[in-house]
Amino acid sequence: MGEFKVHRIRFFDYMPSAIRAMAFSTRTERLALARADGALEIFNFSDNYFQEKVLPGHDGRAVEALCWVGPRLFSAGLNGEITEYDLENLRPRYTVDAYGGPIWTIGVNSQGTLLAVGCEDGTVKMFEVLKERIQFQRNLDRQRGRIISLSWHPSGTLIAAGMMDMIRIFDAETGRATHRLVVDRGAGASKSKEVVVWSIAFLSDYTIISSDSAGKVQIWDGLNGTLIRTHLITKWDVLALSVSQDESSLVAGTSEGTVVQFQFLSSTVDRLDKDWVRTRTFKNHSHDVRALAHTETAVVSGGMDTQLVVRPLLDKVEKNTRESAIRKVSFPHRSLVCCAKKAGVLLFQFPDHLELWRLGESDGYGKPGGSLPVKRGPEKLIQLKRKGEDHICCSALSPCGGWLAYSTVTSFRLYRLLNGSISICKVSKLPKDLRPAHQLCFSTDSSKLFASSSNSSVVVVALNEPECKYLGTLKAKYGCRQPVHLLSASENGKWLATANTDCEVHVYNLDKLKLHCTVPVYGSCPTAMAIHPTTSNLVVVHADQQIFEYSLVKKEYTEWSRRLQKQGLHSLWLERDTPITHVTFNPKNPAHIIVQDLFMFCIIDKSLPLPEAKNVLYNQMTLRSLPEPDRVLHSHGFKICKDFQHLLCVSLLEDHSLVVVERPLLDIVSQLPAPVRQKKFAT
Amino acid sequence: MQGGGRVRSRSLSVTMRRSAMTLQNNMAKNQRGEAAPSSRMTGRERQMGGFSLLLESSDDEGPEEVTFEDSKADARRSMKRALDTARREKELLKEKRRKRQELFQEQKKRKLLSAEVLEEIDSTKQEQSHVKAEEEAEPEEVEGRKRNWKQNAARNLKGNYTVTTVKQSTLASSQLKAAEDFLHSRMYGPGSRRTTSNEMLSLENKMGKNKSAAVQFVKKNWACQKKAKAEKLKKTWIHMQQIPSS
Numbered sequence A: 001m002g003e004f005k006v007h008r009i010r011f012f013d014y015m016p017s018a019i020r021a022m023a024f025s026t027r028t029e030r031l032a033l034a035r036a037d038g039a040l041e042i043f044n045f046s047d048n049y050f051q052e053k054v055l056p057g058h059d060g061r062a063v064e065a066l067c068w069v070g071p072r073l074f075s076a077g078l079n080g081e082i083t084e085y086d087l088e089n090l091r092p093r094y095t096v097d098a099y100g101g102p103i104w105t106i107g108v109n110s111q112g113t114l115l116a117v118g119c120e121d122g123t124v125k126m127f128e129v130l131k132e133r134i135q136f137q138r139n140l141d142r143q144r145g146r147i148i149s150l151s152w153h154p155s156g157t158l159i160a161a162g163m164m165d166m167i168r169i170f171d172a173e174t175g176r177a178t179h180r181l182v183v184d185r186g187a188g189a190s191k192s193k194e195v196v197v198w199s200i201a202f203l204s205d206y207t208i209i210s211s212d213s214a215g216k217v218q219i220w221d222g223l224n225g226t227l228i229r230t231h232l233i234t235k236w237d238v239l240a241l242s243v244s245q246d247e248s249s250l251v252a253g254t255s256e257g258t259v260v261q262f263q264f265l266s267s268t269v270d271r272l273d274k275d276w277v278r279t280r281t282f283k284n285h286s287h288d289v290r291a292l293a294h295t296e297t298a299v300v301s302g303g304m305d306t307q308l309v310v311r312p313l314l315d316k317v318e319k320n321t322r323e324s325a326i327r328k329v330s331f332p333h334r335s336l337v338c339c340a341k342k343a344g345v346l347l348f349q350f351p352d353h354l355e356l357w358r359l360g361e362s363d364g365y366g367k368p369g370g371s372l373p374v375k376r377g378p379e380k381l382i383q384l385k386r387k388g389e390d391h392i393c394c395s396a397l398s399p400c401g402g403w404l405a406y407s408t409v410t411s412f413r414l415y416r417l418l419n420g421s422i423s424i425c426k427v428s429k430l431p432k433d434l435r436p437a438h439q440l441c442f443s444t445d446s447s448k449l450f451a452s453s454s455n456s457s458v459v460v461v462a463l464n465e466p467e468c469k470y471l472g473t474l475k476a477k478y479g480c481r482q483p484v485h486l487l488s489a490s491e492n493g494k495w496l497a498t499a500n501t502d503c504e505v506h507v508y509n510l511d512k513l514k515l516h517c518t519v520p521v522y523g524s525c526p527t528a529m530a531i532h533p534t535t536s537n538l539v540v541v542h543a544d545q546q547i548f549e550y551s552l553v554k555k556e557y558t559e560w561s562r563r564l565q566k567q568g569l570h571s572l573w574l575e576r577d578t579p580i581t582h583v584t585f586n587p588k589n590p591a592h593i594i595v596q597d598l599f600m601f602c603i604i605d606k607s608l609p610l611p612e613a614k615n616v617l618y619n620q621m622t623l624r625s626l627p628e629p630d631r632v633l634h635s636h637g638f639k640i641c642k643d644f645q646h647l648l649c650v651s652l653l654e655d656h657s658l659v660v661v662e663r664p665l666l667d668i669v670s671q672l673p674a675p676v677r678q679k680k681f682a683t
Numbered sequence B: 001m002q003g004g005g006r007v008r009s010r011s012l013s014v015t016m017r018r019s020a021m022t023l024q025n026n027m028a029k030n031q032r033g034e035a036a037p038s039s040r041m042t043g044r045e046r047q048m049g050g051f052s053l054l055l056e057s058s059d060d061e062g063p064e065e066v067t068f069e070d071s072k073a074d075a076r077r078s079m080k081r082a083l084d085t086a087r088r089e090k091e092l093l094k095e096k097r098r099k100r101q102e103l104f105q106e107q108k109k110r111k112l113l114s115a116e117v118l119e120e121i122d123s124t125k126q127e128q129s130h131v132k133a134e135e136e137a138e139p140e141e142v143e144g145r146k147r148n149w150k151q152n153a154a155r156n157l158k159g160n161y162t163v164t165t166v167k168q169s170t171l172a173s174s175q176l177k178a179a180e181d182f183l184h185s186r187m188y189g190p191g192s193r194r195t196t197s198n199e200m201l202s203l204e205n206k207m208g209k210n211k212s213a214a215v216q217f218v219k220k221n222w223a224c225q226k227k228a229k230a231e232k233l234k235k236t237w238i239h240m241q242q243i244p245s246s
Helices: A559-567 A622-626 A628-634 A665-669 B004-034 B036-056 B066-111 B114-136 B140-151 B170-188 B197-207 B224-245
Strands: A005-009 A019-025 A030-035 A041-046 A050-056 A063-069 A072-079 A082-085 A091-097 A103-108 A114-121 A122-127 A132-138 A149-152 A158-163 A166-171 A177-183 A197-202 A209-212 A217-219 A226-232 A238-243 A251-256 A258-266 A275-282 A291-293 A298-303 A307-313 A327-329 A339-341 A343-348 A353-358 A378-387 A394-397 A403-407 A412-418 A423-426 A441-442 A448-452 A458-462 A469-474 A486-487 A495-499 A505-509 A514-519 A528-529 A537-542 A549-552 A582-586 A589-596 A601-605 A638-641 A647-652 A657-662
Touching: A005 A458, A019 A197, A019 A291, A019 A298, A019 B066, A030 A063, A030 A291, A063 A103, A072 A628, A114 A149, A158 A197, A158 A209, A166 A209, A166 A657, A209 A238, A217 A238, A238 A298, A251 A291, A251 A298, A258 A291, A258 A582, A307 A378, A339 A647, A343 A394, A353 A403, A394 A441, A403 A441, A423 A549, A441 A486, A441 A514, A448 A486, A486 A528, A495 A528, A495 A537, A505 A537, A549 A559, A582 A647, A589 A647, A622 A628, A622 A638, A665 B197
Parallel strands: A005 A657, A149 A197, A197 A238, A238 A291, A528 A582
Antiparallel strands: A019 A030, A030 A041, A041 A050, A063 A072, A072 A082, A082 A091, A103 A114, A114 A122, A122 A132, A149 A158, A158 A166, A166 A177, A197 A209, A209 A217, A217 A226, A238 A251, A251 A258, A258 A275, A291 A298, A298 A307, A307 A327, A339 A343, A343 A353, A353 A378, A394 A403, A403 A412, A412 A423, A441 A448, A448 A458, A458 A469, A486 A495, A495 A505, A505 A514, A528 A537, A537 A549, A582 A589, A589 A601, A601 A638, A647 A657
16 A cells, blocks of 8 residues: 555546736736636736736636736726726726726837727727826727727837728827728638727838737738738738837637738848748647747737637747747646645636535555555535626635635625535635635634734634634734735644745734744745644745745744755756745645645655755656665655646645545546548548 | 280280290200209299299290389399399408508507616617717718617616617618629629639649549538547547646
């Protein structure tokens, strides 16, 4: 019998939502991503592409376009509203109705003073960007037909708008439409359908580049209103365009899933006759590419296959290094599964409901790697639908399985589970300090609930049957404004550790309800952390795959942690591209730390030597083939298991069995919407 | 004398022509094998009126004298008859239409509620529409009128039950739906040449290095309700089996 009995779970039907729009801010190196269900995600491109913040979606907020104005984020959607987001409290700050019907596109001028939106009724509306709000300024000339896309000229004097069958150029000061560029319809059957100009870009030399539903990328002269060149790149629609900052490179995304790059090059040696030439084609998606962003060194694409792909351009980065590898983000960088260790119950978080499952049981004995017969299968106990139109932001289940809490942007709900988690009743009397939270955590003895709130503070509530009592608020030092995304309570109930997106880790003493210490700030954002039950060491893992162990009692890094930092982690460990999302410990062996990321879980044995650069990191298979006495010589402290793929959660129950929640990517791909039909030879 | 003579000569030539025609007709009809053309003659007699005496007898007899007044009277009579028939038909049609309209009115009356109920509803509607109109200031008036009708979330009829609409769809949500439909029809509508994810995966499988079974080899979501029912039945059966044994 192997060391652990593993509950291998594949009934979490997590289905991500399609990517609809994205916007990259070069100043802050952040990418904002909007999904079809209205959720917004912020990725930090300078910190190993970590998904820093997630703003939950909303029914009916169909976001069509995103726009950064300095550090502020604006979105426009088909519900006719422009929304500004509060990225410190992870919620919309306010919404402004444009009164033009559904809004298809949004764009800001290069000075950052005016915001233009293209509406269904054919108007381009101008809004002034003020300090705390936006204010309607005026409408440009109303057109017959909807405005699907728009682009400002870098000088801020002209706007090019893509509509049905044509492109209009507006003078931004007078509001008059000056030129009308007629776009050809497609050939054959598509001659009867209007052509939609899905995306448009206005360059500083007055060239306009447009992409349309007939599969063409067209280059126009914006001053004279004439067509320079047409490139037919696909039989289906070209849905997205993005131009690099220096205007030398352009990428176009198609419905086939290809991203085509054009570069402004000259065909001969002299640099006088430069032209837009098609250079590379990337096929990284299986479904339509609906959003593109061209950063300085990479092309970021996303679409209906729900994956975010970052493709570094090999003429901007060094070949065969970590920077030149393609990055795919398919799953969220935070945990959606909560495991009640004492009760053997799992909580799955979906955007619109929560599911509570009891794990199955098995008695038998077997060989390592074999599967055991299931005596009683897993059962779905409760499916709890959310109330209201906001999607669920965070949820938690107490270790005893008796309390369930979830929070949306506007409301907070706590439930009591009885009779072995079968019946559920809502706790109605909640203290009013308990406002909607970004992260929730129950204490190990299920007596307290911790909810993170604004300004990196945490509200502590005592759980009692008829009414919950507010115990206090743990406040961080003055000036912390970023939201807390990680909460971890110690098993003895004495410590609570919090981490926020500003890379600050605070530890509070729960007996006195005061700040105990602050871990020295490390440049990368923490992705997972936990407090050891016996030694009270805080283990923090960061987005750049570094691991630190901090002793809370002595308020300094432990000796093992210093040794690890001195030797450095193995290069293969540092090259992994998915962050660690869960840290837990083994009650039977205090020297073990169990960490998990998307493709592997690893048991770090602190008593064994650290792997050196020349050692093989993934050596479990080779060790198994060696005879017993030789194993001790070759083994090192990082025992990695890659048997289970696309892990969403790995947890250790009280009966020493391992719970592994998998979500195979194939299950997600088979449920995606229809891709284009491509005829391949011999099929 | 002269006029009559001329008439005579005219009628003679007419009869000559007519007798020639009838001769030809007879010959043709004999070829076709038809019956004696006596019935035809009677029809023509009716039309000709005054000339009937002439055709009853043989073809060799002299022409009959017909006065101008007679033929004028005949013409007038036939015109009057035609006008009469037209008027009669019009009246008949009018009668039919009137009867149909009455029938419809009767049916409609039967379908609508009684007058008192309508009055009651009307009074409550007036109150509610006033309140709603005050609360919301909508720029478009046409939609406002429509909205007043639809916004009656609760109508109290005689008794203790209320009638409510399930969800009030606003102008914004209908426009949102229309925009989403436009997007969906451009991307997935007719002419978009799409296939299913399953087919795409099957193609990848076929062209890949390791060929394996299709992803959706068995359609697992068939007869979900039947399966759930069978599962429940199985559980109750096992339970029943266990009760006597325990």
